[in-house]
Structure formats: C-alpha cells, structure tokens
Amino acid sequence: MLKWLSTSFWDYIAGKILRNRVALLIIIFAFTAFMAMQWKNMRFTYTEANLLPDHHEVNIQYKSFLDKFGEEGNLIVIGFKDSTFFNAKNLKTWEKFIANIKKDKAVDFTISIEDLRVLEKDTLQQKFKLVPFVSNDKVSDEYLKQKEKELFNNLPFYEGMLFNKESGAVRFAIYMNKKIVNTAARKDFVLKYLSKDKIEALEKEMGIDIRVSGMPYIRTLNSQSIIDEIGLFVGAALGVTSLLFFFFFRSFRATFISMLVVIIGVMWSFGTLGLLNYEITVLTAIIPPLIIVIGIPNCIFLINKYQQEVKKHGNKAKSLQRVISKVGNATLMTNLTTAAGFATFIVTESELLKEFGIVASLNIVSLFLLCLIIIPIAYSYMPLPKEKHLAHLGKNYMKSFITWIENTIRKHSVAIFAVAIGLLVFGIIGIYQIKVSGSIIEDMPKNTGFFDDIIFYEQEFDGVMPLEIMIDTKKPKGALKSVTLKRINELQETIEEIPELSKPVSIVNVVKYAKQTFYNGNPEYYELPTKQEEAFILTYIKNSTKKGNDNMMKSYVDSTGQYARITTFMRDIGTDKMAKIEERLQNKIDKLFPTERYTVTMTGKAYVFEKGTHYLVHNLVLSLLFAILLISLLMAYLFRSVKMIIVSLLPNILPLVITAGLMGFLGIPIKPSTILVFSIAFGISVDDTIHFLAKYRQELKANNWKIKRSVYATVKEAGISMFYTSVVLFFGFSVFTLSSFGGTVALGSLVATTLLFAMLSNLILLPALLLSLEKSVANEEEFPEPTIDILAEDLEEDSSQIQ
Template sequence: MWIKIASFILRFRLYIASVLLVLTVLMGYFATKTEMAYELVNVIPEDDPTNITYQQFKQTFGEDGSMVVVGVATDKLFQLEFFQDWYRFSKDIEGLQNVANIISLPKLYNLERNDSLWKFQVKPLVENEPQTQAEVDAIEAAIQNLPFYHNYLFNPETNATMIAITFDSTATQTKRRESLVAELQALGDELSKKHNVELSYSGVPYIRTINSQKISKELLLFTFLSIVITGIFILIFFRSLQIVASSLIMVAICLTYTIGSMYLMGFKIGILTALIPPLIVVISIQNSVYLLNVYHFEYRTHKNKMLALTRTISKIGVASLLTNLTTAIGFGVFSFTGSSLLDEFGRLAAVNIMVVYVLSVLLIPILFSFLPGPSNKQLRHLDRKTLSGVLSFVNRIVFNHRKWVYSAAIVLVAVSSIGLSKVHTFGYILDGISPKEKLYKDLKFFEQNFGGLFPFEVYIDTKEEGMVRDLGVLQRLELLSRKMEEYPELSRPMSVSELMKFINQAYYRGNPKRYILPNPLEMGKILNMMPNQYNKKNSDLLKSLIDTTYRYTRISCQIADVGTTRNEEIRQSLRAQIDSVFPPEEFNVEITGKSVVHVKGNSYLIKNLSVSLGWAFMIIGIIMALLFSSYKMIGIALLPNLLPLFMTLGIMGFSGISLKESTILIFGVAFGIVVDLTIHYLAKYRFELKKYDYNISQAVRASIDHSGFSMIYTTVILFFGFIIFAFSSFGGTVYLGLLTSLSLAFGLFSNLFLLPSLLLGMEKRMNMRESMKSSVIELEEEDI
C-alpha cells in the first residue's frame, strides 16, 4: 500500500504542493485571529461538587477576585501634600475607561443618624480635596474612629493603605486589560517619583495580566529558540544549508497550521497552549531527521533520487505513523483528566502532532524531489566516526556485558524508589514566580499588611427567606468571623455582622465603643431606620453580602498564598468550627472561592495522573500487541519506557520538586516521545529478523547500527528542544523543560542498552518466527 501512496505523492507533487500552499495561506489567516487567554480557566470538571458550589456562589454574589489593588506604606500618608496627591490619584483612576468602581481612603463613606427623617444617611468622609493639614488630621481621626475600615483599606499599625479597583467585564476578559493596567501603572509612577515611595500592585486580574504578557513574550522567545537550536543541530548533523532551509520551511508551515488550528478549535493562547508551537517545531524536525536519514541511506545505495524518495516513504510510512501516534497519545491522554485546561492542551497537541506527520510525509519528499540528490559531502554523516564509535560501544556492552546493563537498571530502580517515596503534591497560586520578581514582592506586601489577596469565602444558606435579618444568625456570623480571625493566613473577615456593627455605631452617633452587634431592642429600631435599603444605590456593600431574599449570605475574606497543603489544613480545621457554629441540620455552609477551587484543581490533577498515564500505557500497549502478538514482547517493549519515568520521579523526590499542574505533564509527554525510539528500533528489528532468518543476535546488532543514528539525532534535537523551557520565568515551565529533557536522555540510553539486552536475553525463550506471523501490523520494507 505504501508503495502506491509514495508513487501518488511524487507523481502528483505539483498538485499536492498547490493544495498545501492554499491551505497554508488559509491557516495563516486564521493564525492572525488567534488571541491570548485573559479569562481564568477552570481546572476542575464542571460536575465536581467544589465547582458546582463555586458556580452557585458566583450566581448569587457575582465574580470574586475581580479587583486590582494598589498599595503603599508610608509615614507621609496623612501629610497634606501626599494625601492631596493620593486623592487625585484615586480620582484619576476612577476616570479611566473601563474602571467600574474604586474604594480608597478618599472615597470612604460614613453613616450618620438623622433623627428628623428617622433614617441613616450615607455621607462621604472626604467631600472635597483637603486644603489644610487640619482637614487631613480630621480625616485621619475619623478613620481611626471607624473600626469597620481597619485592616480592610487601612492598616493603622503600618500606615499602609490600598485602593481596590474593579474593572468592568470588557476589560477583564479582553486585551483591553493590558492597556488599562499600563495606564494605571503610569499614573502610579508619577506619584511614586514625586514622593519617592514604592507602590505595590496585585489582585487576581493584575496577576493574570502580567502572566499573560509574559506568556506572550515567552511564546515568541521559545519558538525562536527552538527554530534556531534545531536549525543548528541539523546543520551539524547533515552539513547542508539546503537541508536546513528545507527543514525550516517545513517548520514554518507546521507552525502556521498549529496557531491557525487554535483559532479553529476555539482555543486561546494560555500558559499551557503557549508551549505547543515550540514543541511542534521540535517534533516536526524529529520527523524530518528520520525521513532524511532513511533517504540518505537509500540514495547512497543506488544514487537514484526518485527511487530513494519512494522507498523512504514506503519504509517509514507506518513506523512514522505509529511513532507520531504514540506521541499524540502521550499528549492526548490529558483529555481524560476532566480538566478543561489540560483537555485543551492535550487535544490541540495531539491533533497538531498528527497534522505534522501528514505534512512531513508530503512536504519532505516533495521538497527534495525538486532538489538535486545529496552530494557525497552531505552523505558523510552516515559514516561519522564519533557516532559509529558510540554505536560500536553500545554493541560491545549489549553483547558482552548484559549483566552490567541489568545491574545498572536494578540499581537505578532501587535508588529511584527512595526518591519516589519523597515525592509530594504541593503548589502555590503564584507557583514558579521568583521571589526576586516585583509581582511576588508586591503580593507579599499585601499579605503582610492586609492578610492576603486570594478569595476565601464561607457561603451560607439559612434555608429560609429573611433569616439573615435574624439576630441569632448575625450572632453566629460574628462568632464564626472571630474564629476566622485566629488564622493569621486569612485577612479580616467581612460579613453582614460587621455591617450591622457599623450601623450600630452610627446609631450611637459614631461612638467607636458601640462597634458591636445591636441587642434585640436596638435591632428593631435600626431596621426601622433602614427601609428598602437593598434597592438603594448606596447599598452596594449590602448587596455583595446578602441576596435579595435575605436567605443567602457570606463571610468574605482573602487568604495568603500559603500553598495547597496549608490551605487544605485551614479548610479542614475551619470546617469543624463552622459545623459547631452553624449546625449542618439547620444550615448549609460551604467553603468556596478562587483559592479553594485552585487547591481542589491541584489535587484533582494529581489524582488523575495515574488515570491519564494508565490510558497511555493501555493504548500504547495495544499498539505493541498489534506489532508483536506476544506478552513477552509487549513487556520487553514497554519496560525500557517505564524506567525513564521512574528515574524522573526519583529525581523529583530527591530534588524536592513537587507534583503539580506543570510537572504532571512531563510523564505523558515523555512516555509518548520515548516510545517513538522503541518503535523505530523495533521496526528495523523486525525487518532485520526476516533478513537474517530470525537470528536475534544478528538482527539486534544490525538494528543498533542502523537505527542508532536516527535515535541519537532525534533525541539530541528533542533534548535541546525541551531544554529551552529552562529559560522560562515560570518555575513550573522550567521543571517541565529540565525533567522532560532528562526523561528523553534516560529513554535514549534505556532503548539503546536495555531494550537490545532484553531481546538478546529472551533469545532462547521466544519463538520470534511465530510471534511475527501472528502480528497484525507489518512494518517491514516492501519489495519495489
């Protein structure tokens, strides 16, 4: 069949090239429409109870973690000149397009009791820009006498304050967010320079904006580096600018299809999908190297270019299909995790790997059919003494010292087992961000002065409309809030009980000692002074704390980025306290918020590592079963591919690298790619078995000599293709690059030494003739 396919490709190469050109232009157009991802991707499945609770919470109270915060700590805070500029700074921010709301010291409000109208009136603390120090002193005194605001916007102990800014939906989920953040920082820079103070910026939208900008830059950097590095190695291996140029044309076309397919599949460029273009560069070069090596071997045999290209396609067609398929499986199994984030990554990578395979089989033969046959100089790499010496060394070890290979494998497994026992699951929301970066330092500023920034919510269903007004419920809210204050990792809780204490203070004409919950008699009078408050414009805070039916309420606070382990400990401890304050038979109370979803997502991904890898092993095992209808051969084929993963886990344990979203990718990706080496070796091994009348020793030696070149070439290219991720500013991506590169290196040695050793070790225990007769997939060369 592949002879006919090869003949068709070469006979109609002009037509095929024309179609590919049109498709490439079309995909290029779609590539220009691909956008960066600005919305936060949900990691956990939609039907997970944690996600269901979180979505219900958002339907009731709106999006949490939607604020950008700007903070400063300075003794100048209540000095006239600085306070005036802080006032103007707040006004300027409020005037920015797409800013929905801000809260700051100059924008605070107080409640005043109006006996003549028998109601509370909301009045701004700062009606106009103060003109004298006495006015500023009065403002400071007023804030000091309002405990409601302490440690929310103002920390009296450190003289720190912050401005909380809410962007509208247009800015939060589009590219406009980047320019809005830039405008905000430009205003802040003016204030910083004038008063020689450092402003800190943070908040979930801000962190996502900075990360999106870094992802965009790294996408370009890594794609460029992958092209340069692979181009250099192709030049070193083949010593031909012609081959380098042809390979880079192939890379450019593959990249166009990859980025264009993102748009067609409805995906955007995020922290994981941004890794795919540079990976596609490396994988497309890997395919090119295999094809070119076979082409050069064939051409050197008979010097007939078209015959060599035809035989190249026919020889490598099925084997290359299987290697790309296993690589695609390594990525594609992430779709089985149930995570939309990994599902996008897995599907996009798997589809484009198979597209690269098709393009490789079509483009490389077509391109070289129009070029002169390789010169003697270009064929010298086939006789390179260095590689020949390496392969001779491999043969000596495999044939004369197999016990060394087995012993080394056993020792590596034993040592890796110790490291494996040290592997743990742990992650931060700002995972991988260096403590030296301003983004990290700014987050710590807010954690130290205000307790944290990541939403941590207690969502309460009283099961009856109007119950939130009940004093007993308010007292329960107050009690639970005080218990939550015992956790230093949490910011000061905000609930309707705090609001009622604020109102009670206003009822007693601003007496700070009356910042307590009202008694039943006071409660009745206060409620009479608040008719229809829920529908008034000045009740935004009330709306954010209770729903329109007064059935649902919340205790809202923020948690520091303490890591998944401590976050889970806090939740478990708080859960017991919640149940003691709000009996489960009377109330439904859930802990939720973005930070809780993040922790759940991390644990969910780790739990599903075994599931995704299990699918990969099973599917690839089926492929091996189709190649060799022998359980022993399936075991021999899979064992050299499990060892590198085991060793990588051991290194992670010894190095203290935890399992998290980024490092979990290593195993599926590395397994899928390392299996490629096995398939290429076994493809040649099957052919050599028939050639040497099923003499395993001769077949093993010939397979090492022939396939070893391509295995080493492609592994070197893949190694350096992945190692470029070590230059990322994201720690998780750095580990992905380093550990995947190590896995590939381990995989090369495992397939060069352990796989042939196992084949030789089974020489007297297996009937290869019968095993191959019953195989379903044929990989051997076809007669021409």
C-alpha cells in the first residue's frame, strides 16, 4: 500500500487543510489574481485549425507552395445577382464604397468594375498592355449596359472568376496583404469595411442583395462566433448546473459554494491559456464550460458526504475531517481518470489536440485541489446544515429509483445480459455504417449570414475553398513551354468536368487570353496558340512582363518560371467525395506529367484539411485505445484483480459502442469533433465505476464477503451520488447543443448520450456482473485489498482538527 495515499495520509491532509484555512484561502486568492492577469496573453485563432503535424508530407508541400506563391487564402469576394448594378448611380455608389478599401494598407489590390483591366494589343511595341475596362468619362446607363454585355460575351478569361454567364451573377475581388491576412489586423479590416451594418447600408443605397465571402472574411466571422459562444456556454453551464444542484440539495449555501469553486476553476482555465500562450480555438473554447460541468460532480460527492456525516452523528468537525479523509482518494482517482481521458490527446502529433489535452487535463487536476480545499473550509465557517438541507438524502423519488434498480438486478439478471448483448450487436452493426467526413466549413454556424453567402458562392461559382495544384517543371522558364501549357490545359479540362470544382485558372488562361487579344479580342480565339502562332504571341507576352510589369503572370507562375499553379475552388463536400476527386485528378496527373520531367503536388486549404481529418481520426482512435489501456492499468493497480479489470471496463466500453452504433444508423459521420466524444466520455464514465467498486469492496469486508448483500448495499449507498453526478453531466454537456457550430453540438449531444448510457450501465450491468462472479460468497484473495485506500473505513477520527 502506498503510504502517501493511505488513510493516515489523508487524515494528515485533512488536518493541514482545516488548521490552515486562512493561509490556504489567501494562496488561492493570490493565485487566482495571478491567473487573471494572464488573460491579456490569450490569443484568438486567425487561421483554420491545422490538424497535421508540421513534419507531415502534406504540410511540407503546402509550405513549399506558400513559399513560391504566398498565402492563397487572402481573397475576399463581394458579389450579387442583379443586373440593376450596371447603371451610373450604382457605379458611383460602389466606387465610393470601394475607394476607402483600396487605400487601406491591409489590401494589396482589388478587381472591381471600375478598376477592371483588359488586355489590348500594342502592335508598335509588340506587347500587350492592360487598359481600363470602363472609361470614367463615358459613364452612362446605356454605356454600362453595353459594358455588361461585353463582359459576359467577350471576356471568357473572367468567366467563372468574376461572373457566371448562365445566371448573371457577378463578384468582385479584394486581395488582402498576405503578411497581415492571418493577424489581428484582418479582423479590424473586416469589421471596419465589411460589417453587417456597412453591407446593409450599401444594399439599401444600391437596392441590390450583396453577398460577401472568401477565406479571410469567413475566418474572421467564424472566430467571432467562437468568442461569442464562450460566454454563452459558461453562462448556460453555470445556470443549468446550479439549478440542478439546488434541486438536488435544496440549499443556497451548497449551491453558492459549488458555483464559487467552478468559477475560480474557469478563471484558472482562461489563465492557463494565457500563461501557455495558446490560441483560443473551437476546441479550447469549450474548456471553461467543461470545467464547470466536470467540477460540479466533485462538489456533489464532497457535499453529499459531508451531509451524510452530519446526519449520522451531527459533529461538524468530524464530518469535515471525514469529507477529506474518506473520499479524498476516491475523488483524486476519478479526477485522474477524467484527466487521463483528455491527456491522451497529448500523445497525438496534432498541435490543436495537444493544446486541448494539456489545458483540459491540467485544469481538471487543479479543480480537484480547489474542491478539496474550498468546500471543507467554507463549511467550517458555516453553521451545521438544517434538517431541510438533509431531506434530499431520503427523498421518495430517489428511494423509488434505487429500489427499481435493485429489483431489476435481483429479478431480471438474464434480461440485463440479453439487453446488453443486443445493444452490443446493435452498436457493432452501426459502427460499420459510419462514414468519415469533414470539411473546413462543415461545422461552421449555419444560422449566420456569412454561411448563407457561402452557399450563394457554391451555387454560383462552385465554392470558396481553394484547391491548388503546383507543377514543378524542374527547369527555369519551363512553365511557359508549349508542351507544359498543353498538359496543363488538358488537366484543366478534367477539372472542369468535376461538378464539385470551379472553373480552374492558370497561366494557360493568360496565354489563351493573349491569343484572343492578338486577334483583336475575338472570343472565338480564346484558346492555346498553335505551333505557328507561339513564336509571336509568346514574344508579346514576354515583352509585356518587362520593366516590372509582371502582373499578368506573377499570380500563376513563380519568378523563375519553373513553377506553375492551377487554382480551383471547391464546394463544401465531405472527405469521402474529396478522396474520390483526388484519386481522379491524381490518375490524370500521373498520365499527363511523367515523374522524370515534372513534380506535381495537390495542396491548398481544402486539401490539407481533408488529409488532416483522416490523420486525426487515425490518431484519435489510437488515443482512445491508449485511454482504455491507461485506465485499465490504473484499475489493475487499484484493485489487483483481473476480474475487476474486466468488470470495470465492460460497463464503460458498452456505452461507447452504443453511441458509435447510433452515429452509424443516424448518419452522423466520424470527424474531428465527433471522434473526441469517446475519449472524453470514457474518462468521465469510469469515475462512477471507481466509486462503485471502491464502495463494493468496503461492503464486502463489512458483510463478511457476502456478494449479494454487498452489491445491494453498494447500490443504495453509491447510487444516489452516481445518479446526481450523471444527471448533472448529462444536462451540463447538453448545453453545448446551444452552439451554432455543428461540431460542438455533436460533441455535446453525443457525450451527454454516452454518459446517460454509462450511468445505467454502471448502476445495472456492473452490479449484475458482480453478482455473476460467484453465487453467494467471495473472499479477500479473489478481491484483494486495493493498492490505494480509495475509500477509508468508518473509523473514529479525531474531531479536534478545527481550532
């Protein structure tokens, strides 16, 4: 037996806590103030979560692409589907709106109606030059209608990029400065020029419905939604748990103490994020409310034990001492298993999950210390609970519930096992129906204006999620070779055949446009030059890029001419469809680009996220297995019995299988948000098992190792606290269903459902399994004394701890 976790150790701790109340409260207050000062270091995320480790091949390829072409997620689009835009009044209003945006240092350049440039042939200097599409000195309603017609019919280069010829939708582009697009300056820019109020005012003045989207805009509003929901979750979690707590205990005093403990825990969790300089992401944002939901069960166990002791002998000092010494180990063990469920994320190579696991596990352990110190100290300054505060211990509804559990175990053991096996089979069948899915915008708030705008751009321009293909020709200027252009063109034709992808853009489009311009703008010549035409058309192009005037090609070819890019955009599709598209494109790439002459890589935000999802699912399955192994080892260390390891794991694995089965049958896919459910729920549900088995062994010893009597006594003794905590956890996690993020809703509802199944499993299946071990009598050899005194025996403690 470990001396430092023995009964005498906890007696010592109880004495220290109760004798040093003032000093401990001062330390907690000072540390809370210190953690509050760390809030200033908290940072909100400005990019999508990168689910892959830095050294992963896909990340390396993406960084290589960024080195060659810069940030590809810097495009904001503003569009509409209304022909009334093309009149003098609206053009003037639009120019006024866009003028300030152009001047802002956050903007590199814009492509709008008034600054749209088209190619014009300069025969004298044998080059192409960019000229304004609209002449300001000719603006009239009639002139603009003519220009609208010209845009849609004579400029195929901009088709799919700036307009949809079939529907008449038009969009203009704002390219943000690549150096600040992923900084706080992006948020300032978006809120200054593209806020809801600004856009609504513009819509009212112009009389058209305006749609704004693009990755910088989506990221900004999505991040703001995360920030807004932190307050919602904390408030809802406090409200729900405090109401439940008061309903159970009918004590303002107990409710206030519990709320104080978890509020301090929340402050520490925010402080931890600041202290470690971690970003607030969609995952770390749920840690503060998690602390509330997980902290309340600690309070329930401690306060329930205090009130049980007071009801038993009425001695406050003895009751407070026993709260610490009798349930200290049990509460420590349950908090360690919960923390272990979160800590398993640390072994993954995803920074996003590592940070989530570190902050959550650290704060769960610190929450245990807060509960163990504050609750006994607070009650030491208060009078004994009145009879009405203890009435809940004998409530009729609780007696009825426990009696029903006992009768079910006693009379229907065969039915219990039959139902358990049936649910297991149900779950396994459902698991085979689960699909892996996920996209950058899949879990974004669907009840927001910016999500509606995403759908608009999906319908009109086939999405806003960039997918990039980078082609390394392995030779300087190789991107402009005729053979390379033809290969790129054929690959683009394949991309155009895929309905989930937008019309691609590359150097090929520029060369086609150059040929059209060479033939005086005739759209019938929008195609690659023939062998005979190449010499003089490419000469025009090369002359056009001299003297730094390389805007025509710099977006599509790097400065050496060795690397070319193809840019397309993707609809919001799951990773399963994305994998099929990737396979189709890769087959075409392998056919068109021999590896000895080219290196072609697919990349971009959409591609990286798809690969990250599969990587994360694989890692989280491993983390769940690691959690099961870790907790199994803990159980083996605690109880030193193979039977107890099996008995403890079965009631907790079964709810995971049931939940996974439900996901399969209900069509809920495995994705980053839903895969988290299993490790979290397993770590929490094992808490009830530890409490039950610890109390069960105590009852065995007290009842001369008679199994039946011990099982029923344990159900009566531990059942109330297990019920209370499970109800709090169920409704506590249910508050996440208030989220506008689909992933957070799925996480909350699935964890709540799993914990509900786990409560019933631990209260019904676990006792039934214990009864099945032996017919009537056990002995100490079969169920040896735990390595650690999880629950202390009912000995007469010294009641002089409080001076």
